[in-house]
Amino acid sequence: MLVAVASGKGGTGKTTVSAALASIWKHPVLAVDMDVEEPNLHLFLKPESVRVETAFLEVPVLDKALCKLCGACAELCQFKAISLMGAHLLIFPEMCHGCGGCMRICPEHALQKGQRELGVVETGLTADGIPCLTGRLRIGEAMSPPLMGKVRQRMQAMGDQELRDIIIDAPPGVSCPAMTAVQDADVILLVTEPTPFGLHDLRLAWQAFRSLGKPMGVVINRAGVGDDQVQAFCQEKGLPLLAEIAFRRDIAEHYARGGILAQLDAGMKATFEHLAERVKRLAGEPCHA
Numbered sequence: 566m567l568v569a570v571a572s573g574k575g576g577t578g579k580t581t582v583s584a585a586l587a588s589i590w591k592h593p594v595l596a597v598d599m600d601v602e603e604p605n606l607h608l609f610l611k612p613e614s615v616r617v618e619t620a621f622l623e624v625p626v627l628d629k630a631l632c633k634l635c636g637a638c639a640e641l642c643q644f645k646a647i648s649l650m651g652a653h654l655l656i657f658p659e660m661c662h663g664c665g666g667c668m669r670i671c672p673e674h675a676l677q678k679g680q681r682e683l684g685v686v687e688t689g690l691t692a693d694g695i696p697c698l699t700g701r702l703r704i705g706e707a708m709s710p711p712l713m714g715k716v717r718q719r720m721q722a723m724g725d726q727e728l729r730d731i732i733i734d735a736p737p738g739v740s741c742p743a744m745t746a747v748q749d750a751d752v753i754l755l756v757t758e759p760t761p762f763g764l765h766d767l768r769l770a771w772q773a774f775r776s777l778g779k780p781m782g783v784v785i786n787r788a789g790v791g792d793d794q795v796q797a798f799c800q801e802k803g804l805p806l807l808a809e810i811a812f813r814r815d816i817a818e819h820y821a822r823g824g825i826l827a828q829l830d831a832g833m834k835a836t837f838e839h840l841a842e843r844v845k846r847l848a849g850e851p852c853h854a
């Protein structure tokens with residue numbers, strides 16, 4: 566089973582929930598940080614002996630001596646990464662998505678395979694034996710989906726090999742990276758807070774993700790700080806409210822120390838064990854969208 570923990574905006578407690586769920590998950594589990602622009606799941610799970618591999622994207626490199634300036638590659642590229650300007654063919658590797666189409670169609674074989682560094686993929690193991698997989702985007706790299714694709718390939722291999730369930734800490738928001746992160750999920754958990762901003766972003770996330778036809782459930786973090794509009798929204802849309810995490814000083818202190826919430830006390834452990842059971846049941850339920 567693959568569980569994606571998402572939120573309409575950052576700072577709702579998505580990573581807190583991901584780490585806590587992974588820590589109490591009964592079946593062997595793989596924890597994946599897909600928030601490659603700002604990964605922080607490792608701050609809570611603290612994997613050791615981390616192996617770091619650099620990830621690259623295949624991009625075209627022009628051999629000017631062979632190019633006949635026919636313009637076919639520029640016409641093909643959907644991402645405007647190649648442009649024919651008079652007698653000059655310009656390539657913008659930072660805009661390339663690595664589809665390889667230009668290199669395949671060039672009749673003169675003037676486009677060779679080059680590389681653009683995307684970032685790194687890290688693998689490690691927590692003290693409790695939970696494998697962790699993290700994507701970390703290179704500073705200056707503008708696009709996260711290609712690196713997320715590399716993380717996804719590794720995730721599928723690790724999940725399949727060891728028959729593990731997978732918990733993904735998805736990027737916040739509802740743009741392309743977030744959609745990429747939740748696309749394979751069996752269940753999407755939406756973490757929010759009971760405030761007007763929380764409701765606004767929950768609504769956006771629900772609207773964006775429901776097109777995927779996956780079961781979704783809601784976790785309210787910092788319960789008690791705001792109003793009950795999130796609960797009302799969940800009821801109206803038939804979104805199951807799976808857990809509420811109270812707004813408490815000891816929780817905030819535990820979080821600030823990098824502690825895993827399910828390990829704070831017996832009550833928190835029970836909260837997340839109950840959440841895990843509800844998530845598993847939801848995976849078998851029809852879509853609530």
Ligand code: SF4
Pocket residue numbers: 631632633634635636637638639654670671672673674675676
């Ligand atoms: S398709 Fe090949 S020959 Fe034509 S413009 Fe592109 S690189 Fe040059």
Ligand code: SF4
Pocket residue numbers: 623624625641642643644645646647660661662663664665666667668
């Ligand atoms: S590999 Fe694909 S995305 Fe990159 S420049 Fe060529 S056609 Fe464009």
